[in-house]
Amino acid sequence: MASNPLLPQTAIVTDVRRETPDVKTFRVVAADGGDLFAYRPGQCAMVSLFPVGEALFSITSSPTRKGFLEFSIKETGLVTRALHEIDPGTKIGVRGPYGNGFPVDFLQGKDLLFIGGGIALAPLRSLINYCLDNREDYGKVDIIYGARSAQDLVQREELFTNWPQVRDTEVHLTVDVRSDDWDGPVGFVPAFLEQLNPSPIGKVTITCGPPIMIKFVLQSLEKMGYKPEDIITTLEMKMKCGVGKCGRCNIGDKYVCKSGPVFTLAELQLLPNEF
Amino acid sequence: MKKIAKAKLQDLWRHLSEEAALYLPAGSDGVVDFARWQEDLAVDLGELNVCVPPKKFFYPQTETVLKYEIGDDLQLVDFSGHAGERAILFGVRPCDVASFSMMDKVYLGDPADEAYRRRRENTCVIALGCQEPEETCFCLTFDIDPGKAPGADILATDTGEEVVLVAQSPKGEELLATLNGLLLEATSGDEIKVKDAQEQAKEGYVTHVSVRGLMEKLDGMFTDAYWNRLYRRCIACGTCTYLCPTCHCFDLQEYATGNCGERIRCWDTCMAADFTQMAGGHNPRPTQKERVRQRFMHKLNYFPRQHGGEYACVGCGRCVRKCPVNLDILEVIREVGGAADGQ
Numbered sequence: 001m002a003s004n005p006l007l008p009q010t011a012i013v014t015d016v017r018r019e020t021p022d023v024k025t026f027r028v029v030a031a032d033g034g035d036l037f038a039y040r041p042g043q044c045a046m047v048s049l050f051p052v053g054e055a056l057f058s059i060t061s062s063p064t065r066k067g068f069l070e071f072s073i074k075e076t077g078l079v080t081r082a083l084h085e086i087d088p089g090t091k092i093g094v095r096g097p098y099g100n101g102f103p104v105d106f107l108q109g110k111d112l113l114f115i116g117g118g119i120a121l122a123p124l125r126s127l128i129n130y131c132l133d134n135r136e137d138y139g140k141v142d143i144i145y146g147a148r149s150a151q152d153l154v155q156r157e158e159l160f161t162n163w164p165q166v167r168d169t170e171v172h173l174t175v176d177v178r179s180d181d182w183d184g185p186v187g188f189v190p191a192f193l194e195q196l197n198p199s200p201i202g203k204v205t206i207t208c209g210p211p212i213m214i215k216f217v218l219q220s221l222e223k224m225g226y227k228p229e230d231i232i233t234t235l236e237m238k239m240k241c242g243v244g245k246c247g248r249c250n251i252g253d254k255y256v257c258k259s260g261p262v263f264t265l266a267e268l269q270l271l272p273n274e275f
Numbered sequence: 276m277k278k279i280a281k282a283k284l285q286d287l288w289r290h291l292s293e294e295a296a297l298y299l300p301a302g303s304d305g306v307v308d309f310a311r312w313q314e315d316l317a318v319d320l321g322e323l324n325v326c327v328p329p330k331k332f333f334y335p336q337t338e339t340v341l342k343y344e345i346g347d348d349l350q351l352v353d354f355s356g357h358a359g360e361r362a363i364l365f366g367v368r369p370c371d372v373a374s375f376s377m378m379d380k381v382y383l384g385d386p387a388d389e390a391y392r393r394r395r396e397n398t399c400v401i402a403l404g405c406q407e408p409e410e411t412c413f414c415l416t417f418d419i420d421p422g423k424a425p426g427a428d429i430l431a432t433d434t435g436e437e438v439v440l441v442a443q444s445p446k447g448e449e450l451l452a453t454l455n456g457l458l459l460e461a462t463s464g465d466e467i468k469v470k471d472a473q474e475q476a477k478e479g480y481v482t483h484v485s486v487r488g489l490m491e492k493l494d495g496m497f498t499d500a501y502w503n504r505l506y507r508r509c510i511a512c513g514t515c516t517y518l519c520p521t522c523h524c525f526d527l528q529e530y531a532t533g534n535c536g537e538r539i540r541c542w543d544t545c546m547a548a549d550f551t552q553m554a555g556g557h558n559p560r561p562t563q564k565e566r567v568r569q570r571f572m573h574k575l576n577y578f579p580r581q582h583g584g585e586y587a588c589v590g591c592g593r594c595v596r597k598c599p600v601n602l603d604i605l606e607v608i609r610e611v612g613g614a615a616d617g618q
Binding site: 048074236237241244247 | 340341343345348349351353354355381382384386387388389390497498523524525526527528529531536538540543545550551552553554555557559560565569572573576577578580581
C-alpha cells in the first residue's frame with residue numbers, strides 16, 4: 001500500500017550546538033535511536049516542529065558518519081526562530097530525503113573546489129566530509145568560504161582544525177567586514193575567488209551561497225575558464241511538499257525538490273532564469 | 276448500452292444514493308455546484324461548468340494530512356487512511372473528466388498520494404456529454420470532445436426524452452449492473468441519437484483556437500517583452516487558479532490548540548506574492564509579472580514539457596468567465612502563437 005508522502009517520522013534532537021550568533025547545528029536521531037533514512041550528500045529533509053510548522057533544510061552531516069542527521073539552521077523565519085528555542089530531547093518530525101544530491105561518482109578522481117558563503121556551507125559540508133572520509137577517491141580539495149564577519153563563520157572546528165589537517169586539503173577563508181578578531185583576508189567571496197584564481201584544469205567546482213553570491217561566483221568561474229559542466233551549484237526555493245506536487249519550487253519543466261537542488265551550470269543555462 | 280427516461284432520473288439517483296454517496300450539480304443562491312443528493316435537491320444538469328471544479332472530490336480544498344499530540348511522546352497520526360468514502364459523481368462534464376487524468380499525473384506520480392489514490396479508486400464518475408457549448412468553452416482546442424469523456428466510468432448522453440448510459444470501465448459496468456431493474460436496453464436508434472448529440476455538440480462550438488506549436492513557441496519566450504504588458508491588469512485575486520480544474524499547488528498550514536493540532540493541506544495560488552517568498556527575504560518571482568508568466572508558462576509550456584506534450588488546460592473556460600479584469604488565456608494563446616484557423 002502506498003503511504004502518505006507528507007507524513008514525517010518522529011525524531012529526537014540529541015544535541016544543539018551554537019555555531020554563530022544566529023546559526024545552530026541540530027543533531028537528530030530516529031525515535032528508536034537509529035538512522036532515520038539513508039541519504040546522499042546534497043539531499044534535503046523536511047523538519048517539523050509542532051505546532052509551529054515545517055521547513056526544508058539541507059542535511060549538513062555526511063552519510064559516511066552514521067547514526068544521526070545534522071542540520072545547520074539560521075534563525076530567519078517562523079520555524080527557524082522556534083527551532084532555535086528548543087533543547088536536546090525535543091521530539092520533532094523529519095521526512096525525506098529529498099532531491100538528487102551531489103554527483104559523487106562524477107566527482108571521483110577530480111580535484112574539487114568548494115565555494116561557500118554564510119549558512120550555505122551546510123550542504124557543501126556534507127559533501128566535503130564525504131570526500132574527506134573517502135579521501136583516496138578524490139583529488140586535491142580546496143575550500144573557499146566566506147561570511148559576513150569572523151563571528152559568522154560556521155563549523156569553525158572543521159574550518160580551522162579538522163579539514164586543514166587532511167592531506168591535500170586547503171581552506172581559504174574571507175569575511176565581508178574587518179574586525180579586531182580577524183587577521184585574515186577581507187572581501188566578498190567572488191572577488192576573493194578571482195584573487196586566488198585556482199586553475200580550472202582537472203577541477204570541478206561546487207558552490208552554494210546566497211543568490212547574489214552564486215550569481216557573481218558563476219560569472220567569475222566562467223571568466224576563469226571553468227566549463228559549465230564542471231560548475232555545480234545547489235538551488236534554494238520555497239518548498240512545502242518536497243515531492244514535486246505543491247508547485248512552489250517549479251522552474252521551467254523542473255521541480256527543484258525532485259530534479260535538484262543540485263544542478264550544473266550547463267543544466268541551469270537550459271532553465272528559465274528564475275531562482 | 277442502457278437508457279432511462281428523464282422522468283425517472285429521480286428514481287435512478289435514489290438508487291445510486293443507496294450504493295454510495297451521490298453528488299450532482301445543484302443550484303443554490305444562484306450558484307451551481309456539486310452537492311450531496313437528497314430528495315429535494317435542486318439538481319441542475321443544464322449548467323456546463325459548476326462553479327468549483329469537481330477535482331475537489333479527489334483533492335479537497337482543505338484536508339487534514341496528519342494530527343499530532345505533543346506530550347512526553349510526540350504522537351503523529353496519519354490521516355490519509357480516512358479518505359475515500361465510496362462516492363458517485365453524476366453529471367461531470369467532459370472537460371472536467373479530462374482534468375482528472377492531469378491531476379493523476381501529479382498525485383499518482385511517484386510518490387503517489389495515498390488519500391488521493393483512495394478517493395480516485397472509490398469514486399465512480401458518470402460524465403454527461405455537452406450539447407451546446409458556451410462561448411467560453413474551448414475544450415476542442417485540447418482535443419477534448421465535448422460529447423465524449425473517455426476517462427469517465429460511465430458516459431451519459433441526453434437524447435431528448437431519455438438519457439443513454441454507456442459503461443466505459445469495469446467500475447462503470449459494475450454500477451450499471453446494479454441498476455438493471457431501472458434501466459432499459461438502448462436500441463440501435465438510441466445509438467444514432469447519441470452520435471447525433473455528439474455531432475451537435477461539435478457543431479455548436481464557436482470558439483476555435485489552435486495550440487499547434489504553442490509549447491515550442493513558448494520555449495523561447497521567457498524573457499519576451501510580451502509579459503511586461505500582460506500582467507498589468509492582474510490584481511492577484513487568484514480566482515483563475517482556485518477555479519482551475521488542473522491547478523494542483525497547495526500550502527500546508529498548522530492548526531493547533533493546546534498540545535493537539537493538525538496539519539492541513541489547502542489549495543494555494545501562484546498568483547500570490549508569498550507563494551515563492553523565502554524566509555530570508557529572497558523571492559524568485561518578485562512582481563506580478565513573474566507570477567502571471569508562471570501561470571501561463573506552467574500550463575502551456577512547463578507541464579506539457581514534463582508530460583509528453585499534454586497541456587495543463589482543458590478549455591473549461593472558468594478562468595475566462597470569472598477573471599475580474601478579463602485576463603484571458605484564449606487571448607494569450609492567440610497572441611503568443613495559436614492561430615484562429617477554424618480547425
